Amino acid sequence: MRLASTAMAVFFALIPSRAGAAEPxxxxxxxxxxxxxxxxxxxxxxxxxxxxGHWAFEYSHGQALDLNRFGGFALKAAxxxxxxxxxxxxxxxxxxxxxxxxELHALIEVKAHHFEVRGADRNQRVTYTTFSVGPGVFYDIYxxxxxxxxxxxxxxxxxxxxxxxxxxxxxxDDGTTYRHESHSFDxxxxxxxxxxxx
Numbered sequence: 566m567r568l569a570s571t572a573m574a575v576f577f578a579l580i581p582s583r584a585g586a587a588e589p590x591x592x593x594x595x596x597x598x599x600x601x602x603x604x605x606x607x608x609x610x611x612x613x614x615x616x617x618g619h620w621a622f623e624y625s626h627g628q629a630l631d632l633n634r635f636g637g638f639a640l641k642a643a644x645x646x647x648x649x650x651x652x653x654x655x656x657x658x659x660x661x662x663x664x665x666x667x668e669l670h671a672l673i674e675v676k677a678h679h680f681e682v683r684g685a686d687r688n689q690r691v692t693y694t695t696f697s698v699g700p701g702v703f704y705d706i707y708x709x710x711x712x713x714x715x716x717x718x719x720x721x722x723x724x725x726x727x728x729x730x731x732x733x734x735x736x737x738d739d740g741t742t743y744r745h746e747s748h749s750f751d752x753x754x755x756x757x758x759x760x761x762x763x
């Protein structure tokens with residue numbers, strides 16, 4: 566246990582940091598791009614972040630996310646089994662939170678996600694928007710001057726949906742039916758690439 570904690574201390578000590586800055590909690594605006602949305606889902610995401618004292622604020626907007634890429638690993642098991650395709654034309658929202666250290670902050674985020682779902686028969690199509698509220702944890706790793714990577718973990722459970730009765734029925738290729746429930750992102754991880762202006 567002591568060896569593990571020593572290894573973690575050494576690891577974090579080697580990460581470039583702002584902690585040595587004259588004012589570690591100075592006002593710092595940043596712009597970021599979510600690497601996962603660009604590389605994994607073939608779409609895009611841009612975000613703005615503002616840190617003021619111990620407060621942290623963020624707004625982000627993503628678009629054209631294809632959840633079927635790479636074997637549909639981002640789909641729910643029932644969605645994969647039914648052969649539906651799930652596309653996210655846009656996702657948007659923001660968050661507010663607290664800086665625990667100059668590099669580590671947590672947010673409560675409020676998001677809206679618009680979905681387009683098509684069945685195995687591509688003439689079957691339903692669109693809806695879900696709304697989620699949940700926490701996120703972010704860690705800034707400064708690479709050079711204002712350039713940083715920001716690994717993050719979020720939990721975005723659905724709190725509301727525009728899908729009628731929260732479900733839609735699709736026909737499978739074999740003639741059986743599949744009841745699609747509003748897609749929820751729930752737990753997921755990402756890495757942002759950003760630049761801080763000081």
